[in-house]
Amino acid sequence: MSTPPPPFAPDAGTIDAFERDGYAVIRNAITPALRDRLLTAAEKLLGSDITQGRDRGGDGKDGFRGCLNLDPAFLPLLANPAVLPTVVQLLSPNIHLLSAHLIALPSGPPRTIRIPGRHGWHRDMYGVTADLGFPHTPRMAIKAAHYLTPVTPDCGLTMFLPGSHRLPEEPVVPAGAIDPPGAVTPHISVTGTDAVLFENRTWHTGGINLSGNPRIALMLQYGYRWLHPVDDPATDLRKDPALTPSEQQLLGLPDRHPDGSLAKGSGAAPIRSWWESGPWASTSAQMRWYGLLARGSAPSHSGVRRPSCWEGETARRSLHARLMEKARKVIFVLTHPSWGTLSSPDPVEARTLLKTAAKRLAPAVAMPGNTPHSGTIGDLEK
Numbered sequence: 001m002s003t004p005p006p007p008f009a010p011d012a013g014t015i016d017a018f019e020r021d022g023y024a025v026i027r028n029a030i031t032p033a034l035r036d037r038l039l040t041a042a043e044k045l046l047g048s049d050i051t052q053g054r055d056r057g058g059d060g061k062d063g064f065r066g067c068l069n070l071d072p073a074f075l076p077l078l079a080n081p082a083v084l085p086t087v088v089q090l091l092s093p094n095i096h097l098l099s100a101h102l103i104a105l106p107s108g109p110p111r112t113i114r115i116p117g118r119h120g121w122h123r124d125m126y127g128v129t130a131d132l133g134f135p136h137t138p139r140m141a142i143k144a145a146h147y148l149t150p151v152t153p154d155c156g157l158t159m160f161l162p163g164s165h166r167l168p169e170e171p172v173v174p175a176g177a178i179d180p181p182g183a184v185t186p187h188i189s190v191t192g193t194d195a196v197l198f199e200n201r202t203w204h205t206g207g208i209n210l211s212g213n214p215r216i217a218l219m220l221q222y223g224y225r226w227l228h229p230v231d232d233p234a235t236d237l238r239k240d241p242a243l244t245p246s247e248q249q250l251l252g253l254p255d256r257h258p259d260g261s262l263a264k265g266s267g268a269a270p271i272r273s274w275w276e277s278g279p280w281a282s283t284s285a286q287m288r289w290y291g292l293l294a295r296g297s298a299p300s301h302s303g304v305r306r307p308s309c310w311e312g313e314t315a316r317r318s319l320h321a322r323l324m325e326k327a328r329k330v331i332f333v334l335t336h337p338s339w340g341t342l343s344s345p346d347p348v349e350a351r352t353l354l355k356t357a358a359k360r361l362a363p364a365v366a367m368p369g370n371t372p373h374s375g376t377i378g379d380l381e382k
């Protein structure tokens with residue numbers, strides 16, 4: 001598949017599977033091209049001597065926390081429209097990024113972990129269950145796991161215990177074994193373009209990698225804004241004017257007015273307004289979504305033009321097709337950096353749709369830290 005996925009509404013089957021099993025697969029969450037770029041960036045980091053955020057674990061694991069801070073190549077995952085709607089539906093819009101974790105699991109038989117007596121099965125946010133107890137530990141965070149190296153049966157994908165997010169106590173791993181009965185490895189595409197979502201309570205562990213090469217995974221963990229991120233603050237990254245409001249929120253927008261005074265909840269306003277008017281809502285709302293994606297096409301990091309918060313021209317064409325399908329007669333052509341020009345066989349319909357879209361755009365355009373496109377609303381209303 002070379003065309004990146006357009007933003008799509010949470011799939012009911014995925015939500016049901018997640019509620020039932022504590023994990024679910026999102027098919028085609030990234031494109032092969034993006035996966036290649038992520039792998040290149042990941043290998044560069046792992047081959048470096050950078051210590052900031054370095055996370056070396058048992059059995060020769062290597063990795064980084066906060067890898068978004070270390071290479072902008074990882075940014076397209078931050079507000080990935082193929083993943084974020086599902087995460088928001090399962091948590092709420094009041095979220096931010098807790099961690100962007102790169103994990104290189106070396107190949108070879110386990111030595112110090114994933115052995116009987118040290119099986120490695122765990123819940124995330126371990127301190128929570130210790131502090132609150134099993135019955136009082138809620139769902140607080142969701143990880144989106146991407147596998148960047150070849151997906152083969154022996155590459156050591158993450159394993160899960162289905163339904164274990166609801167267990168009243170730790171699952172039993174029989175003596176001499178390393179997995180609890182019922183443990184599974186999800187079936188994901190060999191293209192590595194699927195993402196696996198799982199929550200903090202779901203018991204999981206790294207598989208055993210016997211592929212002969214390191215298995216490189218990237219796990220983005222989203223959690224409620226009242227939880228502290230694991231990563232270092234994305235202080236420099238947050239200054240990037242090309243970030244969309246949703247990306248800004250995920251990187252930690254404070255609840256502040258521009259004058260520094262408290263504005264309760266304002267740090268969650270971008271995703272809240274995005275959620276309330278996403279493509280799963282109405283046609284006019286979809287136009288707003290389209291606009292928000294387009295905003296990411298401003299010049300970006302290191303002077304390199306980042307093609308939208310998603311995948312650039314191809315994505316825009318694909319979104320355009322979706323929009324046309326929804327809006328029927330309306331043709332909305334996006335031309336960076338303006339919001340777009342409109343033509344339609346039915347000018348009245350087009351005008352009405354765009355006026356609605358313009359009204360909905362206004363609050364998002366006014367977001368702190370977001371550079372308004374001057375004349376945007378006027379352009380739309382012409």
Ligand SMILES: O=C(O)CCC(=O)C(=O)O
Nearest residue numbers: 103157158205206207219
């Ligand atoms: O490397 C893996 O597959 C497992 C990672 C893991 O256990 C975690 O992110 O908590």
